[in-house]
Amino acid sequence: MTTSNVRVRFAPSPTGPLHMGGVRTALYNYLFARAHGGKFLLRIEDTDQTRYVEGAEDYVREALTWCGIEIDEGVVAGGEFGPYRQSERNAFYREAVELLLVSGHAYLAFDTPEELDALRKQAELDKNVFQYDASSRGGLKNSMSLSEEEVEALIENETPYIVRFKTPDIAEDITFTDEIRGNVTISSAVVDDKVLVKADGLPTYHLANVVDDYGMEISHVIRGEEWLPSAPLHIMLYRAFGWDAPKFAHLSLILKPTGNGKLSKRDGDAGGFPVFPIEWKDPKTGNMASGYREHGYEPEAFLNMLLMLGWNPGDDREMFTLEEAAKVFSLDKVVKSSARFSPDKARWFNEQYLRQKPMAELVPALIEIAGLQGITLDERDAGVVLKLMLERVTFLHEILEAKWLFGAPKHEDFDEKMVRKKWKPETAGYMSDLKTMLASTTLFKADEIESRFKSHLEEKDLSFGQVLLPFRLALTGAGGGPSMFEFAEFLGLETTLERLDFGTSMIEKMKEEQ
RNA sequence: GGCCCGUUCGUCUAGGGGUUAGGACGCCAGGUUUUCAUCCUGGUAAGGGGGGUUGGAUUCCCCUACGGGCUACCA
Incomplete structure (x- = not known):
């Protein structure tokens, strides 16, 4: 497949720094696009203005650049399917949701967050679970239960409202083929009437995601496993719109090196290893979170480590440049189960890359980092020092120690x-x-x-x-x-x-x- | 709690109805070396449990256990 209509996207939310799991998702998307002669897009999912963090978008781009992951289309890169920032695409969402409203696949809901909260709490007390769906929507404040006049009056009074997706009244099994996991079936009964448009008029992930993936002609949605439970909702949305759904592939998560749970942003510095590709300074608290770049990792090593955390070529090779990986990457070799991250293996990869780097790159790199520590080195000395020390260190900066x-x-x-x-x-x-x-x-x-x-x-x-x-x-x-x-x-x-x-x-x- | 996904050496993984279950990291030992490393050689160590299906299951099916995810007007 040389020319193809493979179009994939990495769609982070600018709520903070991207962590290594996100980088891996970006990497797999990128490799898949390259392997199929397709396009890799970067879309910014900034529909939640309350969680927007200054500098996060720049961070994402800088991190990807450091890794060598090039964006074909998207924010900054541009393209004919823009804009690529969801906050700039509201007209598309409004138009789309109108379609759903007209066709009866969506409805207006006037319940306040407090009311719903109370219902959830009460249900919990009764050892039940409250779900906004066919079973409950009749008794709640929405355009399905209220008369047309009542609804109009509420709108007239500027009562805040949201738009919800109307899940089927009669449960049906939603089956789709995940490119990594095979067939997945989930009953529509367990998906609730998800919010499509929030009271602030902006779409939620679910709506924006489907509208944009369709609008940007995305062929394969390769994303984290945390989205697997909402995949049936997305399928139903595509159906409601009358659109062909893209193919889906859900990646397993990266787990902490020790203990339980997925690797989270807080695990890094406590565990003695970074979780972020590059350093991040929180604009509000001023807290610093360390990055692989600043720890002295070669980007190739960091990326190779991520590549092997959940994918293999089917044989014993494990050293890959981006170009090499792009030739052989395929989703059917992506591992289904979650992988525990190993700092030891990460270090090993760095040693491998360091020792195979040409002197022409190492010499100036050493001179530069030495300079930062007030050590002046000329080229001759840097060369000798490297020859003496390179196979004794994991990181270049260790030479200076x-x-x-x-x-x-x-x-x-x-x-x-x-x-x-x-x-x-x-x-x-x-x-x-x-x-x-x-x-x-x-x-x-x-x-x-x-x-x-x-x-x-x-x-x-x-x-x-x-x-x-x-x-x-x-x-x-x-x-x-x-x-x-x-x-x-x-x-x-x-x-x-x-x-x-x-x-x-x-x-x-x-x-x-x- | 409900729903979904997963389960091979300590870790990342290969394979796949018949194999001495392979590789890599780590660890250990030996060799090379003036030392430390590198490098080389070897070793350690694995299919959660229970049922099926089969002449034969780690591999296919079911149950269970465990791990993970989701269950917001967050993504």
């Missing part, structure tokens, strides 16, 4: 335990001999240092452990790290000797204190 790379270790930087275990009374003497040997090295290159070091040990009849580890300790303060010969070359002869002196005396002092 090895402060000994950029300056002599301070007192508090020394690994006390290592010093206690590996620095013997005779060690300072070995270091002094080592210094003499190093000072006489004509070509201060790793290979040269290494071979001279080895013959030096032979000469003195010493082991690697007796000399090399203390050497590392003196220069870095740490018990582990990259090749000391390469590191020494990186420092240069002069700095190496300085650090050796400095470290030796520092450690000797520490030993006295112990």
